[in-house]
Amino acid sequence: MDNNIIRLENLTKTYHVGETEVRALRGVSNIIPTGDFVAIMGASGSGKSTLMNIIGCLDKPTSGRYFLDEEDISTLSRDALAGIRNKKIGFVFQAFNLLPRTSALENVELPLIYANVSHKERLARARASLEAVGLKGRESHKTNQLSGGEQQRVAIARALLNNPRLILADEPTGNLDSKTSDEIMNVFERLNHEDGISIVMVTHEPDIGARARRRIHMKDGLIVRED
Amino acid sequence: MNVFRILRVSLRALSRNKMRTFLTCLGIIIGVAAVIAMVSIGSGARAAVESQFASMGTNLMFVSGNWRMMGGARTQSGQFNRLTVDDAKAIAELPSVEAISPSVTTRAQLIYGNKNWNTMVQGVGEDYPLVRKWDIAAGSFFDESMVRGGAKVCVIGADIQKNLFEEGEDPVGKTIRVSRVPFLVLGVFKSKGESGGFGSRDDFVCVPYTTALNRLSHDDHINSIDVSAVSAEKTKDAQAEITDLLRVRHRIPEDGTDDFVVRNMAEIAEGAAEATGILTVLLGSIASISLLVGGIGIMNIMLVSVTERIREIGIRMSIGARQRDILLQFLAEAIVLSLLGGILGIVLGIGVSKLLKYITVFSSITTLVSWSSVLLAFAFSGSVGIFFGFYPARKASRLDPIEALRYE
Numbered sequence: 001m002d003n004n005i006i007r008l009e010n011l012t013k014t015y016h017v018g019e020t021e022v023r024a025l026r027g028v029s030n031i032i033p034t035g036d037f038v039a040i041m042g043a044s045g046s047g048k049s050t051l052m053n054i055i056g057c058l059d060k061p062t063s064g065r066y067f068l069d070e071e072d073i074s075t076l077s078r079d080a081l082a083g084i085r086n087k088k089i090g091f092v093f094q095a096f097n098l099l100p101r102t103s104a105l106e107n108v109e110l111p112l113i114y115a116n117v118s119h120k121e122r123l124a125r126a127r128a129s130l131e132a133v134g135l136k137g138r139e140s141h142k143t144n145q146l147s148g149g150e151q152q153r154v155a156i157a158r159a160l161l162n163n164p165r166l167i168l169a170d171e172p173t174g175n176l177d178s179k180t181s182d183e184i185m186n187v188f189e190r191l192n193h194e195d196g197i198s199i200v201m202v203t204h205e206p207d208i209g210a211r212a213r214r215r216i217h218m219k220d221g222l223i224v225r226e227d
Numbered sequence: 228m229n230v231f232r233i234l235r236v237s238l239r240a241l242s243r244n245k246m247r248t249f250l251t252c253l254g255i256i257i258g259v260a261a262v263i264a265m266v267s268i269g270s271g272a273r274a275a276v277e278s279q280f281a282s283m284g285t286n287l288m289f290v291s292g293n294w295r296m297m298g299g300a301r302t303q304s305g306q307f308n309r310l311t312v313d314d315a316k317a318i319a320e321l322p323s324v325e326a327i328s329p330s331v332t333t334r335a336q337l338i339y340g341n342k343n344w345n346t347m348v349q350g351v352g353e354d355y356p357l358v359r360k361w362d363i364a365a366g367s368f369f370d371e372s373m374v375r376g377g378a379k380v381c382v383i384g385a386d387i388q389k390n391l392f393e394e395g396e397d398p399v400g401k402t403i404r405v406s407r408v409p410f411l412v413l414g415v416f417k418s419k420g421e422s423g424g425f426g427s428r429d430d431f432v433c434v435p436y437t438t439a440l441n442r443l444s445h446d447d448h449i450n451s452i453d454v455s456a457v458s459a460e461k462t463k464d465a466q467a468e469i470t471d472l473l474r475v476r477h478r479i480p481e482d483g484t485d486d487f488v489v490r491n492m493a494e495i496a497e498g499a500a501e502a503t504g505i506l507t508v509l510l511g512s513i514a515s516i517s518l519l520v521g522g523i524g525i526m527n528i529m530l531v532s533v534t535e536r537i538r539e540i541g542i543r544m545s546i547g548a549r550q551r552d553i554l555l556q557f558l559a560e561a562i563v564l565s566l567l568g569g570i571l572g573i574v575l576g577i578g579v580s581k582l583l584k585y586i587t588v589f590s591s592i593t594t595l596v597s598w599s600s601v602l603l604a605f606a607f608s609g610s611v612g613i614f615f616g617f618y619p620a621r622k623a624s625r626l627d628p629i630e631a632l633r634y635e
Contacts, residue, residue, distance in 0.1 A: 056545070058545060059629055082544065082547050082550075098542070101243050110542075111546040111547055113236065114543075114548050114552055158546065162547075
């Protein structure tokens with residue numbers, strides 16, 4: 001078994017917007033070893049979000065191959081991809097993407113509903129996950145009663161619930177002030193160092209990117225630089 | 228996802244917007260309640276008609292005059308008839324016939340003391356109570372000698388007692404005037420009550436047919452003959468015997484048309500039951516239209532709900548919901564909505580049917596809630612949910628996760 005969580009081979013993605021063809025990715029190859037913490041950086045329109053969607057199994061590449069955990073998933077069906085998202089990937093979004101008017105606990109347990117886990121176990125694991133991100137005692141708060149930082153922690157707790165191999169964070173600090181951003185980054189670093197979870201994060205903020213182990217810079221659908 | 232999990236998810240979603248959930252249900256509630264109430268009115272009418280005919284006896288037959296050719300024109304059936312008292316007496320001798328009662332019908336003004344009342348006067352034979360299975364509540368019926376002698380005696384219906392006599396006054400032995408002719412009241416019929424929307428059956432007076440012919444109608448032909456067969460099974464035989472007899476007596480040629488009609492109670496009851504059955508179907512189908520409208524309401528709200536929750540759908544997809552999971556979630560919401568409406572509608576519909584008789588305008592309507600209509604309405608509302616919920620649910624499940632997540 002290889003130690004690469006992600007292997008990208010010459011990925012391209014072309015969108016058709018009306019008559020015009022948008023080549024969002026123009027041949028991206030990269031290897032991300034298990035346990036890595038990578039920041040994908042670049043201006044808007046550089047293709048980083050498209051790459052993120054493909055890595056997150058939300059989208060399929062036009063050509064090229066994508067191996068997640070050594071499994072070729074460029075050919076899988078929509079429902080199979082849903083299964084992969086559920087079991088192997090945890091998402092953290094810029095806009096938190098929690099269900100409104102729903103308690104923190106119910107938001108966190110959501111992935112387990114689709115993984116056919118019993119009600120009792122769901123609740124126990126969701127509580128444990130909330131505790132791990134420092135939200136013990138806030139379980140029954142509705143999402144709109146929580147601050148931005150707390151909402152992002154709920155989202156992280158949800159991402160962690162199924163013990164994923166990979167966390168994908170799309171501008172996770174984009175909607176947060178610098179102090180809260182720092183706290184959220186601390187959570188990510190701890191997950192990476194202590195639990196060995198691989199993290200891929202999209203950001204355009206240099207100081208946030210600096211917290212990752214490695215940075216991939218993108219421009220016009222290609223990787224232009226790594227450091 | 229198993230059924231309970233799907234149900235839990237959709238109940239949670241529905242409880243987030245209770246007012247809308249209730250208003251959406253309302254369409255189905257009204258639809259189901261209307262179906263049940265309307266069908267109960269129809270079944271009630273049918274049951275009333277059936278019990279009315281059953282109380283008259285199933286071995287009862289009526290012989291009446293048919294239409295006749297008058298110089299190429301047909302007369303109104305029964306208007307020009309040649310049924311005579313002798314015909315009736317001959318029918319009484321037939322083997323399958325138990326008893327007969329000639330019938331002469333006219334209307335007359337009754338007067339007793341300072342009260343008067345307009346009613347139907349029936350000239351009948353002494354076997355009338357036996358033929359019509361109609362018992363006497365007080366006093367007695369007139370006998371064969373009174374009929375032969377054309378006695379001025381009468382037996383009154385329960386309504387006549389109520390309208391001509393004071394409460395507690397015994398009519399038996401009193402003299403009333405029927406079209407100015409004094410008649411001695413011999414007895415009072417037992418009440419049979421309403422006849423399923425056709426007025427009271429107790430509003431009439433019986434006198435001997437001989438008296439009716441001589442003093443009231445001044446005619447020598449009788450309107451019809453009531454015949455009872457020896458048993459319900461013998462009705463067909465009796466019908467055939469009467470037809471043969473009357474054709475001979477009226478000298479109708481082999482290829483000629485009968486100038487009389489013999490109808491049995493079973494046929495008449497069937498016709499009436501068919502009419503009320505049509506009424507039930509009609510009322511039920513009108514009510515089903517409101518159920519259909521309720522279903523369209525559900526589809527409308529579900530479409531709004533899907534659009535409103537595109538982001539939620541995106542979130543659910545991103546964390547691993549398959550297309551089927553989303554489809555089932557929204558379908559379950561629609562089914563829960565319609566079944567909830569169905570249950571509340573059943574309660575409301577039964578309530579309305581039971582309370583209808585306390586509202587004065589509808590007090591004469593009898594209702595009968597049949598379990599089959601309840602079951603049907605419930606099943607129908609469930610299928611409405613599936614049918615109208617499927618399109619919005621499919622729309623939700625086919626959303627692109629990336630676009631759904633970005634949707635503002």
